[in-house]
Amino acid sequence: MSKNLKIIFLITLIAVLIISYFSRQKASLDKLTPKSPNKNTKIALIFDDLGQSLESLRQIYNLKIPVTVAVIPELKFSKNIAHIAARSGFSVLIHLPLEPKKANYYLTDKYKFISSELSENQIDRLLYNYLNSIRIAIGVNNHMGSKATQNPKLMDQVLERIKQKRLIFIDSQTTPKSVAYKIAKSKGIDTAYNQLFLDAIDDPAEMKKRINDLIDNNKSKKLIIIAHPKKNTFKFLKNNLSQLKKRADFITLKEYFANQ
């Protein structure tokens, strides 16, 4: 066997092993999270910014609750993570890079932001690549975008493509001035918006307060909460999930939109 063939064989073997491990665990995941008829609050928890590390996915998986993962396209492990997550029973979103207000601050050479600085053709080409890169995804949410989501013309173009692909859209609400949700709604897209960035403040005590306040104020509702694969976030969830599960059922985004 040539060296290249050996490497391809090895990578395929590892991928098959990972996928079979996660699909075997899926059955137990379903069993571990029975839906209680007494709890009216449903939480669709989205983990943003996946794509760079398989370790993040492993930690999310170990929480043993149904979640949604938002994967930035074209990163090192984007496709693998999307497929393993879907096989594990999670919903998958394309985490679409939209221009933030402080563009210089967030500058990265790993992916390009969709921005009003680009021509309509350039935007269409980027959108085509991003929206076709993770075929298993059921929808899109925005990565950053505090500038882009305030721009009705730009968001109209982005959301029109999302509609054509029959994807759902979650407005991450990285700015209160976002027009994305409103435009998505007017186009008849299945849409909702983020109600809480769980770990906006990187402190487990603050996370606990914020999520419980949100549930207190929104009983008998479906909530969308965004978290990030960070150390303190996992720490908070591990220590508080049993308490939270008494207050609310965790659901995937697919379930969120299933009975509307």
Ligand SMILES: [Zn+2]
């Ligand atoms: Zn993000």
